[in-house]
Amino acid sequence: MPAARASLPSAFGLVLLLALVPVLAPGNITLLNLGFLTFLYVAQGVAWNILGGFAGYVSFGYAAFYGLGAYTTALLWLAGWPPLLTYPAAGLVAAAFSLIVGGPTLRLTGPYFSIATIGVGEAMRILMLNLDRITGGASGLNLPTAVPSKAWFYLLALLIAAAAFTVAALVRRSPFGLGLQALRMDLEAAEGLGVRTALFKNLAHTLSAFIVGACGGLYATYLQFVHPDTVFSFTQSISLVLITLIGGIGTLWGPVLGAAVFYAVQDYLQTSYPTFHLLVYGVLLILILLFEPRGLVGLAGRLWRPLAAAVSRGQAGAGAGRTG
């Protein structure tokens, strides 16, 4: 818990450092791209974690929000809106959809909710593929409008990631966050103690959907192309699950670590099979579930304690030597 208090300031410091990258390495497009994608996924992972980690409702269908956000931005942008204004709109559309599907599905318990979300996510993808007049269907939508610089994308994504992280940190410390954790551990007991579980679940869902939707919008601008099989794909949905689980579900830094690792691994393995990174994640996921459910954050915690103890023992020894 004391670590949580230090989270926001250290996050702030990290953000400042990262913001300097476009200044220090302005021509490095690869780095800026990698940064952009990583921050985008940090934001989404952190958002997903609010419902999946704090409240314990693991959704395999967040691509629906990502895709809706992407298409909202695409259509508004084509209609002449400045991209920046489309992102809140993208978030709102995703949030509205989350209310519609969340209301009924969040009544289901754990695994059943998860299965239902797979169904919703896939249904959305197929529906969007078939709504060709609006979405361009199987050929997707090209967005040939002018696009800002890579540095702009990098910084905006960093900003969104920082904002999402701040929101998650604030939620975690708030009574709302406490309520979410309580309902995750024992829904009925929490309800009996006055926690409005249905309201809280839906709030968490909608809040995270908004963030993911905005991210989808940003991605659409970046790619200048949207297609249902990319933005609504099951792979997109499971990325968020993987990022958070591997990083450490329910923790604050988990999704951050997870996203960084996810992209580092994917980048490194790019030369091999296109989905080889998924094989690695599958194995990682199994290992984590068997041995360290709190993911990389949990592992780090396990290593840190003996390390910190060794350090303090070392210091005590040195001090004793000096005075003795």
Added chain:
Amino acid sequence: MFSAENLISVGIAALLTAGLYAIMSYGLAIIYGVMKVINLSNAGFLMLGAFLALVYFQRWHLDPVLGAFVNLPIFFAAGWIVHRLLVRRVVTALPIASLLLLFGLWLVLQNLALAVWGGEDQSIITAYTYKALPVFGFRIPVTRLIVFGVALVVLSILHFALGHTYLGKALRATVQDPVAGLLVGIDTEQINAMAFGLGTAFAGFAGGLLTLLFSFNPDFGGTFQLKSFTIIVLGGLENLAGVTVGAAILAFAESYAVLFMRASLQNVIAYALLVVALIVMPGGVAQLLSRRRT
């Protein structure tokens, strides 16, 4: 469009599909019923079953139907091992943990297959793949008839085994009440392993059979898996007999829906039914029926 002939022909297609769907879903139903575990790796084993059938066909010219039967013991063993090594260790944790673990396994299986066989569609073409037989005046593809026939036989054997063998009764007892099962001397640990083995065996078997009807690639399995979920929810989650009912409902709904809507939207029916069924009638059709009685 809606001529009697057309309607009947759709009906026959639906019936044949129902048989396939039932076989495909039993694996999932057994594992869920006995262990209350949602086996997301089912899709992976289904896909592997298809690929192994391909291997037998390419190497030894083994007919895919026989290939499916060959898969039975192989996949039973695989399921047993998976249970021993992996599933058994997380079953005590939150139910979501086993779901996620098996999801991880699915990812591994899918991507291993990608690494070994690549991503292109594969299919098995036998001497009878393109043949059709006249049945009641309708021309029905031989492959569909074979799959239906095999499904019928296997389902009957399964039904008999569930009702009349010790294993079958022990399985059903554990589905209804694992604690009571323990009390009457059923080794639930063994039963769980058996159930997982059986479920995986069915997945491999169904995968082999599916090669008669569809082309496949490593991503194959996901859609079928979701349909299987829909089927077991429709049939009543803990109702083994209900699987056939659920399979029939889905098959008929899908087949007749194509008369009203685009074929590419067909899968949405399964997904929509899944979500609706989960929310409105988790006990499946059986729940609806029992409600009417009281």
Added chain:
Amino acid sequence: MTPALVLAGITKRFGGLQAVQDVTAEIASGQITGLIGPNGAGKTTIFRIISGAMRPTAGRIVFGDREITGWSPHAVCRLGICLTHQIVRPFPDLTVLENVLVSASFGSGGRLRHSAGAEAEAVLEFTGLIARRDLPASALTLAERKRLEIARALATRPSVLLLDEVLAGLNPAESQRAVELVRQVKARGVTIFMIEHVMRAVMALSDRVLVINHGRLIADGPPAHVADLPQVIEAYLGKRLEG
């Protein structure tokens, strides 16, 4: 004086099983009312119906001047009725303090965080758990968990506290302490409705006792009187053999 709680014709059927049949009673304000009966008689079911965790098949529950039948559990809690569970349900990964903070923050119409914190600490002092405040709830002994259960309920500032077998599983010393705690809660003005099997405690603590058997209310009165009623004795011990 208006009763704190009125149960009118409470009935609950589960398919073919009649768990509770037409129970009508008044729970007096500021008193301790005991609810006893053989195992499976329907006592916890009645509690769950009052707390909103379950809907009755028929009947009404009236709290003060409001009918609360069918209200959701969180609404019932915020109104002032709180239930503790027979098998304790602490939030295992939250600390003792956080456990109580949950109910302090949400239980009674919601409050600002700093005031909920003070409330939580006060309740922990009252129940003697303040020394354990930063431990995860999973680290507590059974007796401590039972006290935590009560502490959580108290943090909702209830006017009616439903205690479901608080003494079960406690050794004599722990039981004594728990009985004392119940008396102190009553002294704060909270109406207590308690299910209990430990007869000595129920008879000593209760101002009135309700007896349930097979879902029906078979007796309602002062403890000493109820203990001697033939139907109550029969419910526990069975019919006297003739001859």
